[in-house]
Amino acid sequence: MFFGAVQLGIMAACVVLFVPMGMAGWHLSRNKVLFFSGALFITLAVCIHLIPYFPSFFPQSQSPTVLFQQDHRDLCVTLLNNVNFSSNFDNFSWNWDTSSGSYDCDFQKLGRVDVSDLLNGSWVVVAGDSQARLFVMSLLDLILGSDKMILIHEDLFKRHSDYHIVVEEIGLKLDFIWSPYVTNLTDVVTGFKRNRTYPDVLVMGSGLWHMLHFTNYTDYGVSLQLLRESLFRSFPVSRKFDMESDAGRALHLFWLGMPTLINGLLNTEEKRVKMTRELCDAYDHELYKSKLLRRDGGSLLLLDVESLSRRCGVDCSLDGMHYSDVVYEASVHVMLNALLIESHQKL
Structure with a gap:
């Protein structure tokens, strides 16, 4: 004692x-x-x-108040993906589900000024497939505004390409790295270790391409395990969401989940045959088995696009795989509020 x-x-x-x-x-x-x-x-x-x-x-025990605050923050992080959607004809809107208890967490829809303050001087890397590209578009739309987004839209959506931008006003550097397979994500992580440079925020996600072109959930699970091992070798990874790099900076890691697939809306026969609900469930199971996610003992906080897209519904989907901007906007705000919680900030 x-x-x-x-x-x-x-x-x-x-x-x-x-x-x-x-x-x-x-x-x-x-x-x-x-x-x-x-x-x-x-x-x-x-x-x-x-x-x-x-x-x-002479170690000091934490006061009950400090312990309560930490427990409260942990609880709020688990509620971040509890989002509801509503529609008025073709216009969709979203907000957090207060019935889940999130009303006590003070989640916020952040405006441009608040996001600029939060990400000021940061390096953000998003690696993945078309879902990750749409996530980047929502994040940049929030930072830059619609007028500037028109100017960069073509470059951002060049097929199967990387994208880099520096927002000079706030010193934000953002990289999108085209990484359709988990093996590509492993290469990204290894590159950080090799160059001894780490982003402040790293968002990763992959699975749709593997499901379509390999259709092998066991192989997908093996590649996730290799990614997890690479994370532990390349990053100073602990079992905490908020880690520190060699330079003492906080590292925030996220996993961008796959969306709910609506088989009848998929635009090719190959997709409709291969990308079934059963196969999606098998791929999700491999993700949980890999223990990449924070809730399973890993270091990546889940941005639950599957849950968000399912709640938005069939009318919210463009082609059974990609969704209305509102889904990616909600996932961006889930990430931003997680950053606020974990950095003990309140705007």
């Missing part, structure tokens, strides 16, 4: 008071008792003043 400051003070007072009394009871001379009492008092005083300089020898 560790002693707090109050308990330690009481113990020291008892020693100073009762030890000299005991010595007096042994009929020692008055001078000896006074000398010993003075020496004992001075020694204890010096020790107490030195305690702050040697905290490892």
Whole structure:
């Protein structure tokens, strides 16, 4: 059991008071008792003043308030993906589901100024397939506004290509890395280790291409395991969402989940045959088995596009695979609110 400051003070007072009394009871001379009492008092005083300089020898337990705040933050992180959608003809809107208890978490739809403050001076990397590209578009739309998005839209959506942008006003660097397979994501992670540079925020996601072109969930699971091993080798990965790089900067890792597939809306026969609900479930199971996700003991927080797209519904899908901008907008805000929670910020 560790002693707090109050308990330690009481113990020291008892020693100073009762030890000299005991010595007096042994009929020692008055001078000896006074000398010993003075020496004992001075020694204890010096020790107490030195305690702050040697905290490892006197660890302090966390206060109930600190523990409560951490538990509250952890609970809020688990509720981030609880989002509801509503539609008015072709216009969709979204908000957090307050019935789940998220009303007490103070989740926020952030505006351009708030997002700029949050990501000021950051390096954000998003790696994945077309879903990740749509995620980047929503993030940049929030930062730049629709007028500037028109200017970069063509470059951002060049087929199967990377994209890089620096937002000079806030010192934000953003990279999209075309990575349709998990093996590509592993190469991205290895590259960070090789170059000894790590982004502040890394969002990864892959699976749709593997499902279509390989249709082998077991092989997908093996590649996820290799990615997890690469993360532990390449990053200073702990079992916490908020990690530190070699330079002492916080690293925030996310997994962009696959969307709900609507088989009847898929635009080719090959997709309709291969990308079934049963196969999607098998791929999801491999993701959970890999223990990449934070909830399963890994280090990546899930941006649950499957849940978000399912809640948005059939009318929200463009082709049974890609969804209305509102789904990716919601997933971006899930990420941003996670950053607020984990960095103990409140805008």
